[in-house]
Amino acid sequence: QVQLVESGGGSVQAGGSLRLSCLASGNIFRIDGMGWHRQAPGKQREWVAGISNGGIANYAVSVKGRFTISRDNAKNTVYLEINSLKAEDTAVYYCYANIVASRSPALGNGTLVTVSS
8 A cells, every 4th residue: 555645735825835745655666656636625626736757747737837746756755836826726735646557546635725815
């Protein structure tokens, strides 16, 4: 099994920045791509960004240019840097890891980001 633990969420003012971290443990050799989803209050969960084992990053159109995903394989950690925060970025951010030969990704418990205007 793979366990994911997010950290770095908090309350910030609009225009500010945050860096979220996701630490993976367990059978990390089975991890393929990793990334982030988010779920805003009253809305469906949406995919935000993903990064391959080789470091190729992809972003949702809504966050491209403001969000940067990166990973440190030596630390088993993936990061999400969020700049120019907006009120609509308020959400619980969940880390995920795609697992080789598994239909279901591993998911973290989430970290809350609250942006005040």
